[in-house]
Amino acid sequence: MTTTALIGTKNKKGQVYTDPNEIFFEAPRDASFLTGSEIIKEAIKRSSCEMSVAYPITPQSEAASLIGELFAEGYVDIYSRGASEFDVMSICAGGSFGGSRCFTTTAGPGTLRAMENFPMWAGSRLPIQVCITCRGINSPLSIQPDTLELYYMLETGCLIWHAETAQDLFDFIMKGFVVAEQPDVHLPIAVACDGFFVTHTKDVVMMTPDDMCLPRYDPYRSPVPCMDMECPPVRMMRDPFVMKNNYISYATHASWQQEVRAAIERSRKHTEVLLDGLIEIENGDAEVLIVSSGTAVSQGRETITLMKDEGFDVGLVKIKTLRPFPTEEIKAATRNAKRIFVPEFNVAGWLAREVKAVVEDNQRVVAGPHVGGGMTMPPEVVMERILRTLKADKEELSHV
Amino acid sequence: MSKERIKIAPEFRNIMPPEYRDLVDDATWGKVDRGWKDVGASKELIEEHSLCAGCPESMAFRYILSSLPNPEDTVMVGSTGCTSLVFPHVAVHNIHSLFGNQNAIASGLKRSLASRFPDQVKDVVVLAGDGATVDIGLDYTLQSWFRQEKFTTICFDNELYANTGGQESGLMQKGFVAKMAPVGKQFEKVRLPEIARESGCHYVVSCTVSKPSLVEKVVKNAVYVAREIGPTYLQVYTPCILEIGKQSMEGLQEMRDSEKPGLRFAYKEYVSPEAKELITEIATKEKERKAVAKAALAQSSA
Numbered sequence: 128m129t130t131t132a133l134i135g136t137k138n139k140k141g142q143v144y145t146d147p148n149e150i151f152f153e154a155p156r157d158a159s160f161l162t163g164s165e166i167i168k169e170a171i172k173r174s175s176c177e178m179s180v181a182y183p184i185t186p187q188s189e190a191a192s193l194i195g196e197l198f199a200e201g202y203v204d205i206y207s208r209g210a211s212e213f214d215v216m217s218i219c220a221g222g223s224f225g226g227s228r229c230f231t232t233t234a235g236p237g238t239l240r241a242m243e244n245f246p247m248w249a250g251s252r253l254p255i256q257v258c259i260t261c262r263g264i265n266s267p268l269s270i271q272p273d274t275l276e277l278y279y280m281l282e283t284g285c286l287i288w289h290a291e292t293a294q295d296l297f298d299f300i301m302k303g304f305v306v307a308e309q310p311d312v313h314l315p316i317a318v319a320c321d322g323f324f325v326t327h328t329k330d331v332v333m334m335t336p337d338d339m340c341l342p343r344y345d346p347y348r349s350p351v352p353c354m355d356m357e358c359p360p361v362r363m364m365r366d367p368f369v370m371k372n373n374y375i376s377y378a379t380h381a382s383w384q385q386e387v388r389a390a391i392e393r394s395r396k397h398t399e400v401l402l403d404g405l406i407e408i409e410n411g412d413a414e415v416l417i418v419s420s421g422t423a424v425s426q427g428r429e430t431i432t433l434m435k436d437e438g439f440d441v442g443l444v445k446i447k448t449l450r451p452f453p454t455e456e457i458k459a460a461t462r463n464a465k466r467i468f469v470p471e472f473n474v475a476g477w478l479a480r481e482v483k484a485v486v487e488d489n490q491r492v493v494a495g496p497h498v499g500g501g502m503t504m505p506p507e508v509v510m511e512r513i514l515r516t517l518k519a520d521k522e523e524l525s526h527v
Numbered sequence: 528m529s530k531e532r533i534k535i536a537p538e539f540r541n542i543m544p545p546e547y548r549d550l551v552d553d554a555t556w557g558k559v560d561r562g563w564k565d566v567g568a569s570k571e572l573i574e575e576h577s578l579c580a581g582c583p584e585s586m587a588f589r590y591i592l593s594s595l596p597n598p599e600d601t602v603m604v605g606s607t608g609c610t611s612l613v614f615p616h617v618a619v620h621n622i623h624s625l626f627g628n629q630n631a632i633a634s635g636l637k638r639s640l641a642s643r644f645p646d647q648v649k650d651v652v653v654l655a656g657d658g659a660t661v662d663i664g665l666d667y668t669l670q671s672w673f674r675q676e677k678f679t680t681i682c683f684d685n686e687l688y689a690n691t692g693g694q695e696s697g698l699m700q701k702g703f704v705a706k707m708a709p710v711g712k713q714f715e716k717v718r719l720p721e722i723a724r725e726s727g728c729h730y731v732v733s734c735t736v737s738k739p740s741l742v743e744k745v746v747k748n749a750v751y752v753a754r755e756i757g758p759t760y761l762q763v764y765t766p767c768i769l770e771i772g773k774q775s776m777e778g779l780q781e782m783r784d785s786e787k788p789g790l791r792f793a794y795k796e797y798v799s800p801e802a803k804e805l806i807t808e809i810a811t812k813e814k815e816r817k818a819v820a821k822a823a824l825a826q827s828s829a
Contacts, residue, residue, distance in 0.1 A: 177639070177642065178635070178638070178639060178642075180635070204642045205638045205639065205642055207674070209631070209670075210666060210667070210670040211666070213628065213631075213667075214628075214631045214666070214667055214670060217624065217625065217628035217631030217632050217635070217667065218631050218632070218634050218635035219635060220624055220628075220631075220632055220635060221604075221622075221631065221632040221633060221634055221635025221636035221637070221638075221639065222635035222636065222638060222639040223635070223639075224622050224624075224632065224635070224636055224639075225602075225635065225636040225637075225638075225639025225640045225643065226639060226640075226643055227635075227639040227642065227643065229635075243625055244624075244625065244628075247624050247625050251624060352620070354602050354620045354621075354622055354636065355602065355620070355640055355643065355644070355649065356532075356599060356600050356601065356602055356619065356620050356649070357532065358532070359532065359533040359547075359550075360533075360617075360618050360619050360620050360621075
């Protein structure tokens, strides 16, 4: 029986398998006041997640433990602690190869320790979801929020969505499974949020009913065989792909890399519907725009209000998905802006580089402000950067 | 347990590759008495391989594949190394993901299959080289044993990194001069079979693959024990003839020379009490089955 055939029936916990469109767009939602970690638990409770593997690392430990409670209650079929993040991601890969919907969480150094697994997940077309609760990765030791690790994730072949709020986190986790598991996508997805700012603060979140859950994952809709010996094995290769130097090997790998990236692109059409676009625009006609992702968006919103009080008209472009990157959307949204600011919670300014790479006339882009190591980004800091730049622009003009 | 799942629709039979037709027509799947004697008689037991000529790994691979008690419901997990050059020829689902993570992959896989198919036996067998098992993957090897994951781990011990050109490995003998051990290896061969026993494996065997009937017996025992009780470990000597300066035809003799009493590959076995009970029970049933079959044969020919 296919998993869609189960729609309308109940799981062992009495939740009704429900069409995702009904859950997301028609079902009533109730307000709850919860931490981001609790929201992760609530999203997984409704996601028919079959397997989760945990490992402690701040700031995701609480969420990972709460999923353990779901296992104890019977909402998750398989759960255990791994020996390290590398172990966790590989156990998840085994579960996904075996046809189970898998979810895990990690953060900062854990993401980097696990890193070898992510391109393997993508190349193996495993639609595992990892929730990355970003934190610093540098030495000396830091447990504070910092989004540098996402820079390392960008070319792994994973879909990457960046939540601004706990509401985003709830929606992105559930919708992430739906997009990642589409037969023409079938890729891992990293749903990221900024550690502590989102995981450890309470927020009002409109949640779907907890007696409705997503249909189960159907491994037989995968573009590659599920490794369960329920379909014929393939043993027809005369030479493995890694063998010797030959053009077949090169072509195989090159085309597969392109296919993974093409699959990321194919996720757009599913994502646009579920997330209402890859970007969100606020006051888009303003000559000064803030373009950002994650909690930097919230700080951008505060900045708009502050600047309005000072008599300046500032707009905002929120990037929801880093992969696929909303290239055309950002180009269009920023076409008329005179200045584009990209505030980020990391020292590298990776999002500014991404934005600069796609907008026309990219000297309009100001990379910053940047804060790192767990610093907050008060809107005054963003405003100061904007005012300083505009003043310099004005002075430059007066010299002409 | 049959070939039902791989049957070809009659309309498509003429366009299927001959290898596939052969798999459907002649594979040993579902045959109760399958074993090493089937090697050479059917294509799915690695008729061709891409290893060096005379490589003992190719023998080991064939004996192991022919000895799996439930190949139509067995998934194998490999790792990077010479073994990964053979897996594409293997007619069971097999996974290669990273170098060293094979026991972590197998852990997730086994749990997933046990959850998805509660009423069906799905065996998982890890087969990796000594670098993958003992060096880069040791953590994941041991952790899976600590967790009592129910699958078999088979290590092809060739005492070096063969696929990358003969570098020192943890299972190499002390004093052996190799790449990355220019003045000889400085420490003893890692005693993984003993570590396996202490880590919770219920059936541990260290041997060579010079005797196919022995390999068949230990592989079957290892899979049955893993299925019912907990982790099992086989460490089999598959010398890299290329890197130890032997000729193609000398692999078998090298194994025979290394398994003499007192030498490092003399047969060693550990069986936990529960495993011993299970193996005895299976052997008794097998004896009864053979007796019944013999009687039936005698009756039909009478």
